[in-house]
Amino acid sequence: MLLAGFGVLAAAVMAWRWGGTVEDSLAYYNTALYLRGELPFGELRAPFPYRILVPAIASIIPGELHNSFAGLNWLCTAAAAWMISLTLVRLGISHQRAVAGGLLLVLSVPTFWYAPYLLVDPGSICARAAFVLAVVSGQPWLAAAAGIAGTAVREENILLLVWLLAARRIAIGPGLAALAAAGVWILAVRWYLIAGLPGYLWRPSVHTVLHALADQRSLLSLATGAGVVLPLALAGMRRADARLRPFYGLLVLMALPPLYAALCVRIDGRAIWGLYPFLIPFAASVVLVRGENRKLALN
Numbered sequence: 001m002l003l004a005g006f007g008v009l010a011a012a013v014m015a016w017r018w019g020g021t022v023e024d025s026l027a028y029y030n031t032a033l034y035l036r037g038e039l040p041f042g043e044l045r046a047p048f049p050y051r052i053l054v055p056a057i058a059s060i061i062p063g064e065l066h067n068s069f070a071g072l073n074w075l076c077t078a079a080a081a082w083m084i085s086l087t088l089v090r091l092g093i094s095h096q097r098a099v100a101g102g103l104l105l106v107l108s109v110p111t112f113w114y115a116p117y118l119l120v121d122p123g124s125i126c127a128r129a130a131f132v133l134a135v136v137s138g139q140p141w142l143a144a145a146a147g148i149a150g151t152a153v154r155e156e157n158i159l160l161l162v163w164l165l166a167a168r169r170i171a172i173g174p175g176l177a178a179l180a181a182a183g184v185w186i187l188a189v190r191w192y193l194i195a196g197l198p199g200y201l202w203r204p205s206v207h208t209v210l211h212a213l214a215d216q217r218s219l220l221s222l223a224t225g226a227g228v229v230l231p232l233a234l235a236g237m238r239r240a241d242a243r244l245r246p247f248y249g250l251l252v253l254m255a256l257p258p259l260y261a262a263l264c265v266r267i268d269g270r271a272i273w274g275l276y277p278f279l280i281p282f283a284a285s286v287v288l289v290r291g292e293n294r295k296l297a298l299n
Contacts, residue, residue, distance in 0.1 A: 003082040014073075031048060081103070124154045
C-alpha cells in the first residue's frame with residue numbers, strides 16, 4: 001500500500017512535465033533511440049551513452065519511447081521513496097515519520113522539475129536508496145548488488161562499493177569482487193558496447209565557476225534542491241542514531257563528484273537531489289528528536 005501511495009503521488013507530481021527532453025535528457029533519449037535501432041551511432045554524445053542501463057531498459061519497454069522512459073523514472077522515484085521509508089523503519093523511527101521521509105523525496109522541487117524528464121537520475125537515486133536500506137538492514141550482498149547496478153546507471157556510484165569495502169561492511173574478497181565487477185562494467189561499456197565516441201575531458205576552470213555563480217537559474221535550482229532536506233539533515237546529524245554515523249563518510253564521498261562537476265561544467269539541483277537517500281535519514285532524525293522532546297514536555 002505504501003509503495004502504491006508513493007506511486008500515485010509521484011505520478012501527480014511528474015504529470016506536468018512528463019517525458020520532456022531538453023539538454024542532458026535529449027542525450028539520454030537519443031541513447032535509448034540508438035539502442036532501439038532508430039538513431040545512427042554518430043548522433044550520440046559522450047559521456048551520456050556510457051550511462052547505459054536506464055536508457056537500455058527504457059528502450060525495451062513497449063510503446064512510445066517518451067512514455068516508456070518517463071514511466072521507468074516514475075517507478076524508480078516511487079521505489080526510492082518506499083525504500084527510504086523502509087530504511088527509517090529499520091532505524092526505529094515510527095511509521096508516520098518514515099512515511100514523511102519518503103514524502104521528502106516525492107514532494108520535492110527536484111522531483112517535480114527533473115524526474116519527468118528523460119534523465120537517469122531517478123534510477124541512480126533508486127539504486128542509492130536500495131544501497132542505504134541494505135546497509136542499515138545488515139545485508140552487504142544486497143548493498144553490493146545495489147552498488148553494481150548503480151554504477152551501471154551512473155559511473156560515480158562505484159564510490160558506493162569503495163565505501164562499502166573501506167568501512168568494512170563487507171568481507172575483503174567479496175568486496176573486491178564487487179568493485180572489480182563494477183570496474184569491468186565501466187570499461188566494457190566505454191571500450192566495447194559504446195566504443196568510438198569522440199573523447200571528452202572535464203577540466204576545472206575558474207571561468208566555469210564564475211559563470212555558474214552568475215547563472216541565476218542554476219543557483220535557483222541548487223537552492224530549491226537543498227530546500228527543506230539539507231537544513232534538516234545538517235541539524236539532525238548531531239542527534240542521529242548511532243547506526244547513521246558511519247554514513248557521514250559516505251555522504252562526503254558521494255558529494256565529491258558533484259563538487260568536482262561544479263568546477264568543470266554547469267550543475268543544477270540534481271547534484272543535491274542525488275544525495276537525498278543519504279540526507280533524508282538525517283533529516284528524519286531531527287524531526288524525530290523534536291517530536292520526542294515535545295512529548296516529554298507534555299508529560
